[in-house]
Amino acid sequence: MIKTNVLNDDKVFDIVKTVILVTALLLVMYPLYFIIIASISDGTAINTGNVWFLPKGINLEGYHRILKDDMIWIGYRNTIVYTVVGTSINLVLTILLAYPLSRKDFSIGKYVMIFLMITMYFNGGLIPRYLQVKNIGLMDTWLVMVLLNSVNVFNVIIARSFLKSSIPETLYEAAVLDGCSHATYLVKVVLPLSKPIIAVLLLYYGIAHWNEFFTGLIYLKNEKLYPLQLILRSILIENQMQDAMVEDLSDTNQKDIGELIKYGIIIVSSLPVLVIYPFLQKYFVQGVMIGSVKG
Amino acid sequence: MVLRVKKHMAKQYQLYLMILPAVIYFLIFHYGPMYGIQIAFKDFRPIDGITGSPWVGIKYFERFFKSYQFWRVLRNTLLLSVFQLAAGFPVPIIMALLLNQVKNMKFKKLVQTVTYAPHFISIVVLVGMLNVFLSPSTGLVNHVIRLFGGEAVYFIGKPEYFRTIFVASGIWQNAGWGTIIYLAALAGVGPELYEAAKVDGASKLQIIRHVDVPSIAPTIIILLIMNLGRIMNVGFQKAFLLQNPLNAETSEIIQTYMYKVGLLQMEFEYSTAVSLFNTLINVVLLLTANRIAKKFSENSLW
Numbered sequence: 099m100i101k102t103n104v105l106n107d108d109k110v111f112d113i114v115k116t117v118i119l120v121t122a123l124l125l126v127m128y129p130l131y132f133i134i135i136a137s138i139s140d141g142t143a144i145n146t147g148n149v150w151f152l153p154k155g156i157n158l159e160g161y162h163r164i165l166k167d168d169m170i171w172i173g174y175r176n177t178i179v180y181t182v183v184g185t186s187i188n189l190v191l192t193i194l195l196a197y198p199l200s201r202k203d204f205s206i207g208k209y210v211m212i213f214l215m216i217t218m219y220f221n222g223g224l225i226p227r228y229l230q231v232k233n234i235g236l237m238d239t240w241l242v243m244v245l246l247n248s249v250n251v252f253n254v255i256i257a258r259s260f261l262k263s264s265i266p267e268t269l270y271e272a273a274v275l276d277g278c279s280h281a282t283y284l285v286k287v288v289l290p291l292s293k294p295i296i297a298v299l300l301l302y303y304g305i306a307h308w309n310e311f312f313t314g315l316i317y318l319k320n321e322k323l324y325p326l327q328l329i330l331r332s333i334l335i336e337n338q339m340q341d342a343m344v345e346d347l348s349d350t351n352q353k354d355i356g357e358l359i360k361y362g363i364i365i366v367s368s369l370p371v372l373v374i375y376p377f378l379q380k381y382f383v384q385g386v387m388i389g390s391v392k393g
Numbered sequence: 394m395v396l397r398v399k400k401h402m403a404k405q406y407q408l409y410l411m412i413l414p415a416v417i418y419f420l421i422f423h424y425g426p427m428y429g430i431q432i433a434f435k436d437f438r439p440i441d442g443i444t445g446s447p448w449v450g451i452k453y454f455e456r457f458f459k460s461y462q463f464w465r466v467l468r469n470t471l472l473l474s475v476f477q478l479a480a481g482f483p484v485p486i487i488m489a490l491l492l493n494q495v496k497n498m499k500f501k502k503l504v505q506t507v508t509y510a511p512h513f514i515s516i517v518v519l520v521g522m523l524n525v526f527l528s529p530s531t532g533l534v535n536h537v538i539r540l541f542g543g544e545a546v547y548f549i550g551k552p553e554y555f556r557t558i559f560v561a562s563g564i565w566q567n568a569g570w571g572t573i574i575y576l577a578a579l580a581g582v583g584p585e586l587y588e589a590a591k592v593d594g595a596s597k598l599q600i601i602r603h604v605d606v607p608s609i610a611p612t613i614i615i616l617l618i619m620n621l622g623r624i625m626n627v628g629f630q631k632a633f634l635l636q637n638p639l640n641a642e643t644s645e646i647i648q649t650y651m652y653k654v655g656l657l658q659m660e661f662e663y664s665t666a667v668s669l670f671n672t673l674i675n676v677v678l679l680l681t682a683n684r685i686a687k688k689f690s691e692n693s694l695w
Binding site: 368 | 404407408409411412416418421422424425426427428430432443488491492494495500503504506507508509511513514515518520524525526530531533539540565568569573574577596597598622630651652655656661665668669671672675679
């Protein structure tokens with residue numbers, strides 16, 4: 099009797115569980131899917147609410163106008179440069195910091211950790227930082243985009259936990275017996291064994307640079323230096339279409355094509371992330387797990 | 394012996410050299426600005442520099458506390474983050490507990506892949522998506538409302554909808570991502586616990602309640618403390634991008650206010666005072682949360 103009760107309870111639970119998870123799946127997926135179909139549909143059909151599950155009247159005019167626009171290309175190029183250079187700096191500084199911190203025999207390690215942790219919860223705030231950037235002469239230069247967030251403390255902690263837990267101490271002892279210095283040991287032994295954490299750091303830092311807009315908003319005046327996200331903002335949020343995008347259009351067309359451009363530009367700007375996402379998934383799951391090891 | 398110590402020191406200097414670039418970075422971009430906080434207590438004159446400008450005491454703090462904006466931005470900040478925490482914090486926990494019970498690996502993988510994805514969307518694109526979906530004339534949401542015979546609503550322009558939009562979109566973007574850490578914690582639960590529970594005739598719900606939840610409780614508490622410490626930093630960039638003059642009534646939070654008076658109206662001292670106030674509340678909240686956690690369990694940040 100008791101047994102059947104449990105079985106019934108479990109059955110009800112399984113149904114409720116499946117319903118909840120399927121609902122969550124659809125709620126997340128549908129908006130993403132809708133953007134894809136809307137970006138290639140007929141502008142009027144979207145605006146009047148006639149696109150639901152399949153694209154209507156395939157229209158690539160949105161993409162055509164996006165790709166024709168100079169500012170998009172400038173933004174794309176800038177963001178690629180900022181991401182590549184910025185992420186390289188991030189990676190080098192983070193590893194160089196995490197390695198000594200992972201060494202038990204590093205005498206000032208504890209104090210360096212405190213020095214880093216303080217910055218996680220306490221900072222000068224917007225204006226003092228702004229004045230500092232101004233004083234150093236980084237205002238309105240591309241350097242500000244790659245230098246400003248050179249090290250993320252959370253990522254350092256992740257890297258340090260990884261090095262501590264995944265690289266056997268015996269390797270170090272053996273290397274020392276062979277007369278190996280820390281620098282050689284880091285390059286020849288630690289780095290080749292650290293591919294998972296390097297992938298994780300590349301991913302976290304890379305995405306952060308790709309999505310960065312606020313630094314550009316505050317410190318850049320010259321439009322030629324704008325990252326992609328800043329250009330997206332003016333089109334998507336401030337509704338300012340670049341001239342080249344909407345020239346030779348009548349007012350009604352402008353509205354329809356305008357919506358198409360918005361859907362299309364969401365795709366175009368997220369494309370690199372969408373394309374590499376499936377390949378990276380196993381790494382970021384790993385990353386969170388490494389990070390959850392309390393350092 | 395002496396030789397050994399010397400050798401040890403020689404090796405340590407390499408470690409010192411390695412951390413040097415990062416230490417310089419933190420000194421310049423983090424500790425340097427901390428020195429600049431003093432302008433909250435000064436009348437800042439660019440010519441005299443931070444050090445040379447005259448002290449004025451707590452003049453700018455008084456101005457903030459007396460301004461008509463004070464209670465509004467404080468209330469908006471606190472309400473927004475409390476709603477966000479109350480609505481958003483449990484969702485990943487529930488999702489992880491449910492996902493952990495899924496036996497069909499393909500379905501599990503699909504749910505995870507799809508629900509992680511929004512985490513990687515930039516904040517600009519997210520707000521852009523909200524704008525197109527919530528548009529009164531052309532947006533998807535209002536098409537649905539009209540389909541069911543309702544009236545279109547100008548969501549982004551109404552103060553009463555701001556918090557809902559902010560919190561709901563946050564859950565949409567980050568709930569899936571938040572499950573990872575709980576799933577990792579659940580993966581570490583010993584199989585013998587489940588076996589024992591089954592032998593005792595526990596139902597799935599009872600297993601969740603008596604085995605799963607206690608196992609991930611330490612993770613939950615740590616994450617809760619960290620979230621409490623950030624309560625005053627509620628997604629400033631998203632609030633900033635979602636904000637417009639029509640919804641300012643509820644969307645103006647301390648950080649957007651600090652940005653406006655600081656960088657748009659160039660009131661450096663005033664803005665720094667506002668920001669310092671924000672940081673201080675944050676630190677107090679973090680310390681309090683940590684102390685409470687320490688008192689009631691063995692889990693705390695330090």
